[in-house]
Amino acid sequence: MAQPRRRATPTKRDLLRADLRRSTPEELSHALQMLLDQSRLSRDERLHALASALVVEALAPYWVGDRTPNQAHDALCADDEELARVIEALAPMLLGHIEVREEARDAVATIEAMLGF
Structure with missing residues (x-):
């Protein structure tokens, strides 16, 4: 191999x-x-960083002024439907990673509180 x-x-x-x-x-x-x-990022952290950068870069031209994230996404869809589909696929994965990290921090804080730290 x-x-x-x-x-x-x-x-x-x-x-x-x-x-x-x-x-x-x-x-x-x-x-x-x-x-x-x-x-010193892990492979998962590297991928998360790159995916986050792609989402920000894709939405940046559309997320201006008073536009909401949904309005920025709608504008991206109107301009580049294929890129919008890629962003739609990445967003749940990124959100999931963030939620897992927050849950892990909360669990550690709870255990530390129970142990009196």
């Missing part, structure tokens, strides 16, 4: 040298991968 290809570990200098203003989409993608490689 073939082993997954490992990326060379980027240095902090590599990250600082990246010219994000003149980068191609591929170079920006590589820079994001470098940032994630330098983080």
Whole structure:
């Protein structure tokens, strides 16, 4: 079985040298991968961060002024139905991850209170 290809570990200098203003989409993608490689995030946390960024980026042009999130979503649907479907698929997963983290924090706080911490 073939082993997954490992990326060379980027240095902090590599990250600082990246010219994000003149980068191609591929170079920006590589820079994001470098940032994630330098983080201590788990795979799930990395995916959550990327999915969150995609949702924010997709809705940003539409979530302006007094628009509500629903109005921003409706505007996105009218402009790019395919992207809107992707966002609709990601949103429940992101919400689920947030709820699980909040429940875990609440459980730890309850146990600490019971133990007198």
